[in-house]
Amino acid sequence: MNYPLIRTALPGPKAKALIERDKLHVSSSYTRDYPLVAHKGRGILVEDPDGNVFLDMAAGIAVTSTGHCHPKIVAAIKRQASQLIHMSGTDFYYQPQVELAEQLSKLAPGKLTKKVFFGNSGAEAVEAAMKLSRYYTRRMQFISFLGAFHGRTFGAMSLTASKVIQKRSYGPLVPGVTHVPYAYCYRCPYGKEVDTCDTECVCFIREILFSKTVPPEEVAAIFVEPIQGEGGYVVPPEKFHKALRKLTSEFDILFVADEVQSGMGRTGKMFAIEHFGVVPDIIALAKGIASGMPLGVIIAPGKIMRWEPGAHASTFGGNPISCAAAVETINLLTDKLIQNAARIGDYMLERLRQMQEKHPLIGDVRGKGLMIGVEMVMDRETKERARKERGAIVDTCFRKGLLMLGCGDCSVRFCPPLVITKPQAERALELFEEALSEVEKKFGYA
Numbered sequence: 001m002n003y004p005l006i007r008t009a010l011p012g013p014k015a016k017a018l019i020e021r022d023k024l025h026v027s028s029s030y031t032r033d034y035p036l037v038a039h040k041g042r043g044i045l046v047e048d049p050d051g052n053v054f055l056d057m058a059a060g061i062a063v064t065s066t067g068h069c070h071p072k073i074v075a076a077i078k079r080q081a082s083q084l085i086h087m088s089g090t091d092f093y094y095q096p097q098v099e100l101a102e103q104l105s106k107l108a109p110g111k112l113t114k115k116v117f118f119g120n121s122g123a124e125a126v127e128a129a130m131k132l133s134r135y136y137t138r139r140m141q142f143i144s145f146l147g148a149f150h151g152r153t154f155g156a157m158s159l160t161a162s163k164v165i166q167k168r169s170y171g172p173l174v175p176g177v178t179h180v181p182y183a184y185c186y187r188c189p190y191g192k193e194v195d196t197c198d199t200e201c202v203c204f205i206r207e208i209l210f211s212k213t214v215p216p217e218e219v220a221a222i223f224v225e226p227i228q229g230e231g232g233y234v235v236p237p238e239k240f241h242k243a244l245r246k247l248t249s250e251f252d253i254l255f256v257a258d259e260v261q262s263g264m265g266r267t268g269k270m271f272a273i274e275h276f277g278v279v280p281d282i283i284a285l286a287k288g289i290a291s292g293m294p295l296g297v298i299i300a301p302g303k304i305m306r307w308e309p310g311a312h313a314s315t316f317g318g319n320p321i322s323c324a325a326a327v328e329t330i331n332l333l334t335d336k337l338i339q340n341a342a343r344i345g346d347y348m349l350e351r352l353r354q355m356q357e358k359h360p361l362i363g364d365v366r367g368k369g370l371m372i373g374v375e376m377v378m379d380r381e382t383k384e385r386a387r388k389e390r391g392a393i394v395d396t397c398f399r400k401g402l403l404m405l406g407c408g409d410c411s412v413r414f415c416p417p418l419v420i421t422k423p424q425a426e427r428a429l430e431l432f433e434e435a436l437s438e439v440e441k442k443f444g445y446a
């Protein structure tokens with residue numbers, strides 16, 4: 001394993017020059033945790049313009065599911081680009097959109113025949129799910145979870161409850177959204193233990209919310225990430241989603257699974273909700289669906305997605321090249337990448353749990369497949385959040401050639417491309433542990 005390969009101080013001279021130009025003309029709203037300039041990518045490797053090569057545990061925020069520039073994806077994109085780049089699937093017909101809709105409706109859980117709506121991003125998929133939920137139920141309220149991230153457009157932002165900076169100065173938001181605690185068992189808001197709890201987080205909706213502030217018959221949908229992503233890669237217990245499904249069915253509320261981050265094989269199943277034995281009413285997908293081409297979709301049974309022509313559409317949504325990339329992505333995922341995600345994910349989880357025994361900063365290790373979160377705490381008893389230390393770990397990893405992302409208040413996430421091999425995973429974990437040890441030393445934990 002010859003990678004990563006760091007040849008210059010970071011950022012190198014060419015990277016530095018580009019960063020200076022970026023500062024002048026690119027929006028200041030972007031958060032750049034460390035100065036990576038990506039020039040080329042292949043598999044799980046990313047090269048900067050100075051020839052430094054990094055191991056990528058971030059996949060462009062869980063997007064490049066089949067790896068950077070997979071030859072089959074590149075070929076599919078080239079093929080489609082030379083044939084038809086755009087025709088607006090909302091006005092006309094073309095094959096890649098129909099083919100992808102057929103594939104997705106077969107893959108989505110549940111026996112009912114499904115339909116697919118096409119947009120360009122995760123937020124657009126969530127917006128579409130909000131609109132469809134109101135349209136179908138003729139109700140106006142929504143419930144979503146503290147810690148949730150559903151996107152940054154007005155509707156999606158209104159459901160989001162991840163970081164206050166994402167909402168500050170933007171009000172008023174879309175009315176009718178209530179946030180409730182998620183099943184974040186490591187920090188259970190009800191002080192319960194996962195094995196013995198009565199899913200108090202769902203009981204709260206039924207017993208408190210529905211009797212005091214929100215009439216259940218006015219709720220169109222509950223939006224939930226099967227595994228919370230930006231909120232910290234938080235994996236709830238199976239009984240949480242089961243109880244939520246029971247509750248939503250009882251009150252004819254739609255269960256919307258936001259699989260924008262957790263979907264497309266990342267967790268070792270095509271959709272993360274399948275781990276919980278629950279069939280949602282609507283699934284929102286984006287990120288990994290087209291290996292990096294912009295695409296967001298919702299899938300719902302035909303009896304729910306029965307809005308009339310003109311009720312919702314998007315000029316670019318379901319772009320032929322994005323759809324062609326998605327069809328090829330699904331072929332690669334179902335061929336062997338989902339299995340690989342499960343296998344390598346199990347290995348990484350086990351290794352990280354071993355690391356936890358040696359490293360006081362690690363409070364919790366959790367995940368499914370290649371959606372793995374490691375939460376850093378200053379003290380395992382008090383679980384005080386190790387925010388600065390988390391930042392230092394991510395930065396130290398970068399200096400060593402490992403691309404990581406934070407999530408939640410004090411966690412790091414491993415969401416590499418699903419093509420990762422065992423030796424690559426081993427090397428990434430080695431570097432992560434080195435960075436962890438250095439930070440522990442620096443902050444006086446070791």
Ligand SMILES: Cc1ncc(COP(=O)(O)O)c(C=O)c1O
Nearest residue numbers: 121122123149150151229260261
């Ligand atoms: C669960 C979830 N939903 C929605 C979104 C929004 O997706 P996009 O950034 O493509 O709009 C994200 C993005 O991180 C996400 O993780």
